[in-house]
Amino acid sequence: MQTRPHELTDVFRGSEARREGLVTAGQLRGPAFRxxxxxxxxxxxxxxxxxxxxxxxxxxxPEEAVLTGRSAATVLGVPLAKTHDPVEFVVPEKFRFGPIKGVHVRRTExxxxxxxxxxxxxxxxPARVVLDLVLRLSPRTHNWIRRLRxxxxxxxxxxxxGLVKRRKLAYALLRRRNRGIRLARSALALADPRAESLPESELRVVLSTGGLAPTPQYKIRRKRKVVARLDLALPEHQVAIEYDGRWHLKAEQIKHDHARxxxxxxxxxxxxxVDAELLAGPYQKLLDLVRSVMNYS
Known part of the structure; x- marks a missing residue:
């Protein structure tokens, strides 16, 4: 049999390629394919x-499967999934298949x-993607605050x-009775597109669920001109809460942050x-730190 592995330039099913004479089983096991x-x-x-x-x-x-969650978001240009995260699908209740390693399937309406x-x-x-971003989280493995985070x-x-508007999402959630829909509504109520990174959003959730009300991307103005912008702020206390990721460790950025x-x-x-370690730790520790700065005089 003459094989033509050079014709395989995209993802393919090995069994079909073998049946069509494009590749052998030995070639599939070799270094030419992953x-x-x-x-x-x-x-x-x-x-x-x-x-x-x-x-x-x-x-x-199955052809009835629907790509959704972080996988669909990533395909639509919102890079929420890492390369090797499970590929997320939902399928109607009547379909049964799998399990497939590397694929996460949720059966729902x-x-x-x-x-x-x-x-x-x-x-x-988009509206369904957002719904599944929330409903994908199991209450058995995540408590309420962790799921919101x-x-x-x-x-x-x-x-x-801008792929979907908040008003459309609120309408889509209005009459639903899915398991976890209360969490979805709470997540939408806390959502704010002004956040510029995932950790910054998570930090805002911790503060908000702890009884604080930080303003994201707070602008400080002088004579109507914006002279500074804070990740999160409690303006009435003149307290700024900022997340410093790895890029803040670069020498030039350290110098800029210090001067600002x-x-x-x-x-x-x-x-x-706040750094990654503090954000990942007990949320009460973070709240206590913010409150101590608020009460400092």
């Missing part, structure tokens, strides 16, 4: 992205109007793109600087 899922391969020279893995997974799930054709399956429309940043990021904060401190502002 396996993404059982019976799904891609030429080794093609970079693996989450979007590529979504296209690969679409080859082996979904109407045809909530999705559109994509590849050989379907992809959720995961869900709200995703919703913030999606709203920030020194200038604002001279005007009466006090700062709480």
């Amino acid at each position: 396996r993404l899922f059982q019976d799904v391969y891609v030429p080794s020279g093609i970079p693996v992205t989450h979007e590529l893995r979504c296209r690969g997974a679409a080859l082996i799930v 979904i109407t045809r109007k909530e999705s559109r054709p994509w590849k050989r399956v379907r992809i959720a429309r 995961i869900a709200v940043p995703d919703v913030d990021a999606f709203l920030r793109t 904060r020194k200038r604002l401190k001279a005007e009466g502002w006090r700062f709480v600087i």
Whole structure:
């Protein structure tokens, strides 16, 4: 049999390629190809992205499956899924298949109007994607606050793109009775597209659920001109809460942050600087720190 592996330039099912004489079983096991899922391969020279893995997974799930959650968000241009995160689908209750390693399937009600054709399956429309970003979180493995800390940043990021409006989302949630719909409504109430990063959104959720009401991207003006902008602020207390990610560790950024904060401190502002370790720790510790700065005189 003459094989033509050079004709395989995208994701493909190994069994179909073998049947058509494009590749042998030995070649599939060799260095020329990389396996993404059982019976799904891609030429080794093609970079693996989450979007590529979504296209690969679409080859082996039922045609009625709907790509959604962080996977659909990533395909739609909101990069919430990491490369090797599970590919997320929902399917109507009556369909049973799997399990498939690397694919997460949730069986629930979904109407045809909530999705559109994509590849050989379907992809959720933006309002449904946002709903599934929240409903994907199991109450058995996440408590209420932890679920909000995961869900709200995703919703913030999606709203920030303008792919869907808050009003449309609120209407979509209005008459639903899905399990977890109360969490979805709470997440939408806390969502704010002004947030500029996922950690910043999560920090705002911690503060808000702790009884504080920070303003995101607070602008400090002089004579109507914006002279500074704070990640989060409690203006009545002149307290700024800012998240410093890894890029703040660069020498030039450290110098810039120091000068900016020194200038604002001279005007009466006090700062709480939050890093990844503090944000990931007990939320009460973070709240106590902010309150101690608020009460300092």
